[in-house]
Amino acid sequence: MKEIDFTGKVAVVTGAASGMGLMTSHEFARRGAKVIMCDLDEARLRQEVEELKSGGLGELSGQVVPCAGDVRKFAYVEEAAKIATSLGGCDILVTCAGGNEARCCKSNVPFYEQPIDVIDWGLDVNLKGAVYFARALMPQMVAKKGGVICCLGSVTGFEGDGVGTMYGTAKSGLFNFVKGLALAGGPHNVRALCVTPGPVLTRAAMSGMPTALGRAGETHELVDVILFMCSDNASFVTGTNHVIDGGRLCMYQPYVTPKETAK
Numbered sequence: 001m002k003e004i005d006f007t008g009k010v011a012v013v014t015g016a017a018s019g020m021g022l023m024t025s026h027e028f029a030r031r032g033a034k035v036i037m038c039d040l041d042e043a044r045l046r047q048e049v050e051e052l053k054s055g056g057l058g059e060l061s062g063q064v065v066p067c068a069g070d071v072r073k074f075a076y077v078e079e080a081a082k083i084a085t086s087l088g089g090c091d092i093l094v095t096c097a098g099g100n101e102a103r104c105c106k107s108n109v110p111f112y113e114q115p116i117d118v119i120d121w122g123l124d125v126n127l128k129g130a131v132y133f134a135r136a137l138m139p140q141m142v143a144k145k146g147g148v149i150c151c152l153g154s155v156t157g158f159e160g161d162g163v164g165t166m167y168g169t170a171k172s173g174l175f176n177f178v179k180g181l182a183l184a185g186g187p188h189n190v191r192a193l194c195v196t197p198g199p200v201l202t203r204a205a206m207s208g209m210p211t212a213l214g215r216a217g218e219t220h221e222l223v224d225v226i227l228f229m230c231s232d233n234a235s236f237v238t239g240t241n242h243v244i245d246g247g248r249l250c251m252y253q254p255y256v257t258p259k260e261t262a263k
């Protein structure tokens with residue numbers, strides 16, 4: 001396997017002020033990429049970018065550029081795309097901005113009581129945000145005759161959620177979205193895929209979610225996969241969904257005993 005190196009690449013990461021988006025941005029820049037870090041939380045984004053620049057999380061050989069705004073606004077997404085153009089054109093897009101609307105909008109009621117603005121938030125941030133970024137940046141990848149779009153899914157996209165119902169709906173939408181992108185991008189060597197986490201310790205609360213391994217994932221256990229998928233080592237991977245969940249989804253299979261199999 002080739003050493004993972006992103007020297008000369010331009011990467012755009014959404015949800016870059018926190019969790020997997022932040023660590024992915026850092027790892028891209030550590031491996032030589034120019035990274036446009038996009039997030040709604042401007043104060044936190046600036047603070048994290050300053051920390052990265054000062055070597056607080058480890059030396060960078062690349063560069064990081066903050067771009068604060070809301071993934072639901074296409075005008076903002078176009079701004080991020082303009083920065084990518086000025087740096088030489090986007091090679092890699094990772095969409096991490098997202099979250100369960102019930103948690104993020106503090107609306108812990110069943111779907112049939114959810115206010116419409118909460119429903120809109122769930123769909124727009126988790127699905128439309130990724131769609132907008134891909135739409136704005138894919139032309140740059142096509143022009144460069146290569147690129148990769150990596151969308152963060154969730155096991156909720158398989159499981160469903162009666163409270164944050166749009167979260168699972170949007171995430172399963174991404175599973176199909178990357179297939180369309182793979183078909184449109186294939187002739188231009190543009191790949192698209194989902195990396196779909198089970199519980200990850202970007203928040204302590206995730207430690208309580210059951211998995212076959214009996215623990216939640218560490219942030220780097222997901223980021224390592226994202227880096228691989230965005231590298232040339234994954235050059236034949238496109239249109240697919242890669243579940244990294246410590247075996248959480250296996251736990252929903254009915255257990256068939258050897259005796260029953262023999263019948």
Ligand SMILES: NC(=O)c1ccc[n+]([C@@H]2O[C@H](COP(=O)([O-])OP(=O)(O)OC[C@H]3O[C@@H](n4cnc5c(N)ncnc54)[C@H](O)[C@@H]3O)[C@@H](O)[C@H]2O)c1
Binds near residue numbers: 071201202
């Ligand atoms: N952490 C987990 O256990 C887990 C599990 C499954 C899937 N995921 C998915 O992985 C991705 C990353 O998860 P994480 O836990 O690292 O995220 P996180 O919650 O740590 O960070 C999400 C970031 O998205 C930003 N954001 C929210 N709304 C935005 C908007 N409208 N515009 C721009 N930025 C916005 C937030 O400010 C935040 O910095 C998310 O899409 C999440 O749904 C996470």
